[in-house]
Amino acid sequence: MIIDLRSDTVTRPTQGMMQAIINAEVGDDVYKEDPTANKLEQRLAEMFGMDAALFFPTGSMANQAAIKMHTQPGEQLIADKWAHVYNYEGGGVSFNSGVSCKLLDGNRGMITAAQVEENINPPDFYHSPLTSLVCLENTTNKGGGACYDFSEIEKIRKVCDKHGLGFHLDGARIWNALVAQKQNPKDYGKIFDTISVCLSKGMGTPMGSVLIGKKEIMKKAMRVRKVLGGGMRQIGFMAAAGIYALDNHLERLEEDHKKALEISEMLLKQPYIKKVEPTETNIVIFYLTETVSEEKFMNDLLQKNIKISGMGQGKLRIVTHLDYTDAMHEKFLKTLNNYK
Ligand SMILES: *Cc1c(COP(=O)(O)O)cnc(C)c1O
Numbered sequence: 001m002i003i004d005l006r007s008d009t010v011t012r013p014t015q016g017m018m019q020a021i022i023n024a025e026v027g028d029d030v031y032k033e034d035p036t037a038n039k040l041e042q043r044l045a046e047m048f049g050m051d052a053a054l055f056f057p058t059g060s061m062a063n064q065a066a067i068k069m070h071t072q073p074g075e076q077l078i079a080d081k082w083a084h085v086y087n088y089e090g091g092g093v094s095f096n097s098g099v100s101c102k103l104l105d106g107n108r109g110m111i112t113a114a115q116v117e118e119n120i121n122p123p124d125f126y127h128s129p130l131t132s133l134v135c136l137e138n139t140t141n142k143g144g145g146a147c148y149d150f151s152e153i154e155k156i157r158k159v160c161d162k163h164g165l166g167f168h169l170d171g172a173r174i175w176n177a178l179v180a181q182k183q184n185p186k187d188y189g190k191i192f193d194t195i196s197v198c199l200s201k202g203m204g205t206p207m208g209s210v211l212i213g214k215k216e217i218m219k220k221a222m223r224v225r226k227v228l229g230g231g232m233r234q235i236g237f238m239a240a241a242g243i244y245a246l247d248n249h250l251e252r253l254e255e256d257h258k259k260a261l262e263i264s265e266m267l268l269k270q271p272y273i274k275k276v277e278p279t280e281t282n283i284v285i286f287y288l289t290e291t292v293s294e295e296k297f298m299n300d301l302l303q304k305n306i307k308i309s310g311m312g313q314g315k316l317r318i319v320t321h322l323d324y325t326d327a328m329h330e331k332f333l334k335t336l337n338n339y340k
Contacts, residue, residue: 041054056210063196086103179253264276283317294314
């Protein structure tokens with residue numbers, strides 16, 4: 001038994017999902033003739049109360065396409081210093097869009113309306129790049145699955161309106177926020193211009209993200225996806241997995257959150273732990289005391305077939321998911337409690 005807690009992307013499709021994939025009705029999506037892809041896109045657009053949606057192979061491509069559609073070369077976007085779009089998409093913001101990032105010093109990956117407003121370059125001051133987009137992340141990845149206070153998002157929207165800025169949500173783990181905070185996706189649809197959602201993290205599909213947005217912006221989405229190399233053919237097989245996940249894997253995220261909290265509470269009791277970040281969803285971030293190195297701790301766990309992620313400087317990460325069973329959970333909690 002290997003207990004893999006490095007990420008919620010390590011899951012394999014369930015039997016039920018495999019059946020849905022095998023039985024999918026498919027067509028050529030480059031002609032927009034894949035009925036299952038069309039169905040998934042329509043379902044997500046309706047779920048968020050937005051005009052249109054488009055399937056992408058990855059979350060990075062969905063975010064990068066959104067940034068491309070919102071900006072012109074030379075402009076600047078505003079994001080938290082830990083933002084995935086800046087740190088983990090291979091420099092795509094500059095590579096694809098010729099755009100720079102103004103990175104703000106947020107709290108666990110979250111920024112405030114006041115910070116955003118302070119960091120907008122004056123549009124008449126032609127020496128500095130023109131600010132044109134704000135990108136938020138919910139839940140935050142590097143911030144440890146933290147959830148925004150929705151009223152802060154509403155305030156940031158007002159700042160965007162006042163200054164004519166686009167507003168994009170990197171919602172790779174929006175599902176976790178929706179479940180943890182008992183929110184309605186339509187509230188997000190009302191606020192953002194574009195939202196990317198991921199189907200292969202907590203939702204457990206083999207691949208796929210969907211970009212959801214307002215008609216005016218999404219008109220360009222097919223072209224931008226094609227340019228990025230993301231025009232695909234019979235993707236209904238993957239879309240069927242997405243539909244299956246929406247039906248079967250959304251509400252169960254609560255179980256992942258419960259397990260993460262129990263891990264967090266167990267860690268807090270241990271003498272070798274310096275600090276555990278607040279655990280709101282399925283990510284636990286913690287720090288070891290000086291008595292044990294990150295490398296040794298990870299190696300000792302690996303000896304017991306347990307994999308977790310190191311984030312450097314004594315910072316470690318655990319992510320719970322669909323394939324992390326009750327039996328694994330029991331063994332892992334025991335291992336943490338007996339660790340010396
Ligand atoms: C995983 C993730 C993405 C997308 O990643 P891909 O691996 O390209 O699908 C985007 N944003 C956040 C916050 C993520 O955690």
